[in-house]
Amino acid sequence: MPSSTSSSESLRGQRRESAERLTAADRPGVAQPVPVRPVPDRPWVPMLWVALLLFTVLLTAWEWRMRTLGLEAGDLEDGGSAWAEQRRRIDAGDVAVAIVGDSRILFDTDMDRFQQLTGVRPVQLALPGTNARPFLHDLAGDPDFHGLAIVGIADRSYFRDEAGLMGDALDVYHYEAPSRRSGLLLQRVLERRLAFLDDNYRLSTLVHRLDPDTRPGASSPRYDVWKLRVSGADRQSSMWPRIETDRPLREHARAVWMPRAGQPPRPPPSDPVIARTLALTREAVSRIRARGGDVVFVRPPSAGALRIGEERSLPRRRGWDPLLRAAGVRGLHFEDYPAMRGLDAPEWSHLSRRCATVFTDAYVRELARVSGRLELRADGPRPLGPADCETQLD
DSSP states (O other), rough: OOOOHHHHHHHOOOOHHHTTOOOOGGGSSSOSSSSOOOOOOOOOOHHHHHHHHHHHHHHHHHHHHHHHHTTTOOOOOOOOHHHHHHHHHHHSOOOOOEEESHHHHHHHHHHHHHOOOOOOSOOOOTTTOOOSSSHHHHHHHTTTTSSSSEEOOOHHHHHHOBBTTEEEEEEEHHHOHHHHHHHHHHHHHHHOOOOOOOOGGGGGHHHHTOOOOOSTTTTGGSSSSOOEEETTTTOEEOOOHHHHHOOHHHHHHHHHHHTTTTTTOOOOOHHHHHHHHHHHHHHHHHHHTTTOOOEEEEEEEOHHHHHHHHHHHSSSTTTHHHHHHTTTOEEEEEEGOHHHOOOOOOTSSSOOOHHHHHHHHHHHHHHHHTTSOOOOOOOOOOOGGGGGGGOOOO
């Protein structure tokens, strides 16, 4: 009769032959290397070529599909790292003009036109959905900045305590991990060549938007802000052309800005919030002027039902006018200048590309007249007007 020891050894030998690997369990008490599994005999090189071909075909098909939807290679993703990169330009040299604000002054400033008119290219520090005031205070506390700060505001965005959607950009500026900065550089290399990398049209984002909103109380992607803009290397931003031509997308954007059906409108800013806003703004302006700088406020256009709701919620006599008086600053409100009125705001909150150029032309010329910090070039382009915009959409 075979011993139990010989039986167990026989079983281990069979197991080793069937599994075709060596493990430490096969030789108790003897140190063993990492288990080895032999590579099966397969046509690996042809398989690799097939996988590569399949990947290339699928990638090309997806890129083609995204371009048919209006996405563009060279439309660079914006975010905290891109903002911090521009903010560091103030630390590195003498910046004559910096723009802070929300998405309206971001979309509605054509920096090429600004440069053609004045020879100065501003640093674009405006952020979508974000209160301009913390960023104005950041400039006020920076001894390297003694230029002109252009503060673009949407009234309800500025008269609030919260920083807003991208308030953490200042944290990124003060400390940005090397991996995050290098990731931005790598991402740009790819985005300059591939359109499908747009965050708004990632497959996961598109699948999320299929949510039919059937669960009571659940947040639906239909109320999210979808793609609205195209951005360049120095954060030059403009409206995505498809918003101008695609009626369903345009109507979706309009719906996002308005109160949802069955929900009450947002309450207007309280008196204490307005008082704090005025006091903090006055302080920031005083600190910038003490270093030889200056501040000018700009109120870009809005239109339609959105503009009506804004005026009801925070009329000029309660927000804009007291702000200018309290801070002792100049202000350019689009309703006060014929060249800034009647411009095409397809989704009511931001101007079309061509009208953004017209608005920039108008407000830069007025800045040169009232601020004393800018001069128009003698060889600059001719003035533009509302007639230079595209036909206004429904």
